[in-house]
Amino acid sequence: MLTREENEMLTRVGPGTPCGELMRRYWHPIAATVQLEDKPVRKVRILGEDLVLFRDRSGNLGLIGPRCPHRAMHMEFGVPEVAGLRCPYHGWLFDGTGRCLEQPLAPPDSTYKDRVRTPAYDVQEMGGLVWAYLGPKPVPLLPRMGLCEQDHGLQQIIGHVLPCNWLQVMENRGDQPHAIFLHGRLFQYTLERQGRLTDDSFARYNATMRQQQERLRRGAYPMVEIVYNKYGFTKGMRDSDGPEDVWQLGGPVFFPYLVYPNGGNSGSIRHDYQLGVPIDDTTTWHISYRTYTFPPDIEVPAQRRIPYVEVPIKDDRGEYILDYVLGQDMVAWYAQGEITDRTQEHLYDGDKVVIAYRKMLKEQIEIVQRGGDPMNVIRDPKENVPWTPTLEGWPPATIEAATRYSRTLRRGTTDYRFNFHKVSQGGWQYIEDDVDRYCPDRELILRLYEEADRVLQQQAQARA
Ligand code: FES
Ligand SMILES: [Fe+2]
Structure with a gap:
């Protein structure tokens, strides 16, 4: 038998919870590789966090925050480009590290894009699964199985x-x-x-x-x-x-x-x-x-x-x-x-x-x-x-x-x-x-x- 507090501590996995912090020290499967073949941009949820997983046209994977930093368009509707995922609303383009690469409707000499980022996490493929790491840096190795x-x-x-x-x-x-x-x-x-x-x-x-x-x-x-x-x-x-x-x-x-x-x-x-x-x-x-x-x-x-x-x-x-x-x-x-x-x-x-x-x-x-x-x-x-x-x-x-x-x-x-x-x-x-x-x-x-x-x-x- 556990106390109510112990039960909470051992089960909850959201950000900031004791078990959630433990879980954030590990790599987790978030999708099967073939799921990305069917649909290269997918909404995923892991440890209570909503994210968007994508594979761009160069084959690079990215796992980023669900909402565009511009005006919160959901990135699951994003368009995969040669490098990165483009928000379909006004075209801001993000890579898998969270950098904003383009703001195509802004004046060409604007540097605003360099000051905008979206949350991004590490992803790797192993054995037909895509694995993600949401924890603190430095990122540990994905254990080989x-x-x-x-x-x-x-x-x-x-x-x-x-x-x-x-x-x-x-x-x-x-x-x-x-x-x-x-x-x-x-x-x-x-x-x-x-x-x-x-x-x-x-x-x-x-x-x-x-x-x-x-x-x-x-x-x-x-x-x-x-x-x-x-x-x-x-x-x-x-x-x-x-x-x-x-x-x-x-x-x-x-x-x-x-x-x-x-x-x-x-x-x-x-x-x-x-x-x-x-x-x-x-x-x-x-x-x-x-x-x-x-x-x-x-x-x-x-x-x-x-x-x-x-x-x-x-x-x-x-x-x-x-x-x-x-x-x-x-x-x-x-x-x-x-x-x-x-x-x-x-x-x-x-x-x-x-x-x-x-x-x-x-x-x-x-x-x-x-x-x-x-x-x-x-x-x-x-x-x-x-x-x-x-x-x-x-x-x-x-x-x-x-x-x-x-x-x-x-x-x-x-x-x-x-x-x-x-x-x-x-x-x-x-x-x-x-x-x-x-x-x-x-x-x-x-x-x-x-x-x-x-x-x-x-x-x-x-x-x-
Ligand atoms: S909401 Fe994404 S570019 Fe405007
Ligand atoms: Fe069993």
Whole structure:
């Protein structure tokens, strides 16, 4: 439980707020690169600030204040020129640094333009996303992310705009036991209502509930643990009656809000980052950044651009879409309310990691208040190596067990996520289970999965 003041401090991201000041030490995704191909001048909102993002005709990006300093015309209607964005009202031209380059209706010898500026922020592109930095100078480096630099694979970006505060999204990252009910029982109930529930033992919702029944029968319960590292933390879950050093390790977190759900499982074709980007206090842009990396012998068409799709949270009838894993996570976030009232909550042992994340957030806010750099602010190019998850801090036996699990998956026989291309007993493809079903290149991914299957089988036969 938090006090009202603590809840405010940890959630609000506007300028001048404690968490807003922390967030302004980081780079944030503000758009997908392809969105600028469709429309080179866009209104964007980040950390409670309205801005205008543009790409001029020379390919330069700019992120500037929304209103023209002349007489407040909104710059989302601006015209991109060879250099900069032109206000459509009287033609003042601004570049990405905020300088006014032209005031074409003023006398040619006027120097007034040199005394006019518009607010401007740094932007960079990485992995099909445009990232912005709104904080104090000097501007830190944009941290390199392993999946954004992946080759021999496909990248896909799926976005959802959620009507809730970013911290609700982030708290879910530490909450592993939720999968039992949210991706088990709710999943079953949703499919039951659709008339699609089957007894398919391979399906995640059935397997999860079966495990839980088994736990209850033994009188066991899930235990959670957190291990901090340089970038954030990893968390583990194990059954209370299981061996003490064997934990199922969950997705590593890169502070402040990126999680890598199957990070560390090097055998998987499918990887993803999930980012809960604070648009403002009550809106979060959730990005599911997916990569599919196939065995080297499989021919993967080169991607000219990384596609992006924005998926609604409701269907055409206005009903929330709950029949896939991320859809279930998302309802748990926004159904807590816009900013959940943490003075009313009742935490238990299973919330240990949620509490630990709040503590970490508070500590980082305090570092900024004391004038320091919080974690993951990188300034030395030598340190900016692509982030890959670390299991650092866990006992060696735990790491060994987790690696063994990853090797099992590499054979592709135990995890339904290796079987997206296959049809379940209910007659639908496993790709329907999660947000992968919205991938713009879904058909291609399914075909490549089939080919991967064929190659893996041939390899197995050759070994036998
Ligand atoms: S309002 Fe922009 S140039 Fe006049
Ligand atoms: Fe979940």
